[in-house]
Amino acid sequence: MSGSIELRAFMRLSELFKERGWSSPLAVDVGDGLAGSELLARLNISEDMVEVIFINGKVFLPKNAVLCPGDRVALVPPGTPGPYRVFLGFVEKK
Numbered sequence: 001m002s003g004s005i006e007l008r009a010f011m012r013l014s015e016l017f018k019e020r021g022w023s024s025p026l027a028v029d030v031g032d033g034l035a036g037s038e039l040l041a042r043l044n045i046s047e048d049m050v051e052v053i054f055i056n057g058k059v060f061l062p063k064n065a066v067l068c069p070g071d072r073v074a075l076v077p078p079g080t081p082g083p084y085r086v087f088l089g090f091v092e093k094k
Contacts, residue, residue, distance in 0.1 A: 002029065002030075002031045002032050002069060003029070003030070003069025003070060004027045004028055004029045004030060004069060005027070005028050005030050005067050005068075005069065005070070005071045005072070005073045006025040006026075006027060006071070006072045006073065007025055007026045007027075007028050007039075007073045007074070007075070008024055008025050008026075008072075008073070008074045008075070009024065009074065009075045010074060010075065010076050010077065011076070011077050011079065012049070012077045012079070013045070013049065013050070013075045013076070013077050016045070016049075025072075028042075028043070030067050030068070030069060030071075031069075032068075032069070033066060033067060033068050033069075034066075034067045035063075035065065035066060035067070036053045036060060036061075036062040036063065036064070036065025036066070036067065037062055037063055037065075039053075039065075039067060039073075040062060045075070047062050047063075048078075049077055049078075050062050050075050050076065050077060051076055051077060051078040051079075052076045053065040053073060053074070053075055053076070054073065054074040054076065055067060055071050055072075055073050056071055056072055057072075
């Protein structure tokens, strides 16, 4: 069974979505599953533009993310303000 994810982007990446005319959320077909790095390559977003990927509320580095149909996904760029980094739980992911 294949399907899509619901993809959102924050801060600078949100602007990139707007520039490209993409909706938010953006439905992206991931087949039976897709690695985070593969998603970024497919969307032509360089990995250095994404610090972490949220999948269903959990934080992953792009190289460790695995996306499955039905997932709710968000891309977060580097530079997210300090307190949010700790609150959202991705300070220790490095």
